[in-house]
Amino acid sequence: MLGARGLTKSFGGFVAVDGVDLAVQEGELRSIIGPNGAGKTTLFNVLTNALTPSGGQVYFGGEEITDVPQHERPHMGLVRSFQSNQLFEEQTVLENVRIVAQTIEQGPFSFDLFRTGRRVAEEDAYEILERVGLAEQAHESAANLSHGDQRRLTIAMSLATDPSVLLLDEPTSGMGPTETEETAAMIESLQSEYDLTLVLIEHDMSIVLSMSDRITVLNRGQVLATGPPDEIQANDAVQTAYLGGMEDEL
Numbered sequence: 001m002l003g004a005r006g007l008t009k010s011f012g013g014f015v016a017v018d019g020v021d022l023a024v025q026e027g028e029l030r031s032i033i034g035p036n037g038a039g040k041t042t043l044f045n046v047l048t049n050a051l052t053p054s055g056g057q058v059y060f061g062g063e064e065i066t067d068v069p070q071h072e073r074p075h076m077g078l079v080r081s082f083q084s085n086q087l088f089e090e091q092t093v094l095e096n097v098r099i100v101a102q103t104i105e106q107g108p109f110s111f112d113l114f115r116t117g118r119r120v121a122e123e124d125a126y127e128i129l130e131r132v133g134l135a136e137q138a139h140e141s142a143a144n145l146s147h148g149d150q151r152r153l154t155i156a157m158s159l160a161t162d163p164s165v166l167l168l169d170e171p172t173s174g175m176g177p178t179e180t181e182e183t184a185a186m187i188e189s190l191q192s193e194y195d196l197t198l199v200l201i202e203h204d205m206s207i208v209l210s211m212s213d214r215i216t217v218l219n220r221g222q223v224l225a226t227g228p229p230d231e232i233q234a235n236d237a238v239q240t241a242y243l244g245g246m247e248d249e250l
């Protein structure tokens, strides 16, 4: 569904992503893990063309999309989650989702949708807010939400773009243990309800091990290992390079 071959990104002489091969299957929940500075965020940036790769190819649905501009990718179904600083803070939670939904609807073939768009978008937006557990806050302004709820709202906004592959960069960062568990459960339920393929950068090992179908371990920009959680836990190279200090958490 989403793939890469030899994907590379250099900053000057420093190779942050170094010849990465990736093959994420449809419906999979793939986690990308690795030590700080391993290249995880840079990998997301080159997969979405937020940064132009220095080498290699990106594939989506079997087609090469390496040169497809970043802003066109959501229309193909490849979406990277919004960041909290992209919220329209003065607008309500519902409006935040509707603004995204309407932007997507205003494509060249959606004149009818555009005319009736507000109603359609509002229904869709409510449904999405119910799915992420924010329906009760629909009429709050986004600025009044807790940090965790703002993160959930960014996921709701991403869902409004109707993704087939959704990239989530540390969706539980800054959350306490209970909120982290709730968010993980919500993400898992979205995967099945929306028929999503999910690629997740996540630091919380208990979440990564319990949720992932497969895990890709990056180290110094290179793929150290890819496999199901039990295989990754048992992988000697992963233990040595990355998990050495973290066995207690596993």
Ligand SMILES: Nc1ncnc2c1ncn2[C@@H]1O[C@H](COP(=O)(O)OP(=O)(O)OP(=O)(O)O)[C@@H](O)[C@H]1O
Pocket: 011, 016, 034, 035, 036, 037, 038, 039, 040, 041, 042, 043
């Ligand atoms: N725009 C940039 N210019 C120069 N170096 C960069 C740039 N972006 C990232 N890097 C470097 O590339 C390396 C990988 O960074 P990246 O943020 O992708 O790692 P990461 O695995 O996401 O780390 P973390 O877990 O800390 O978020 C780091 O050494 C970083 O300093």
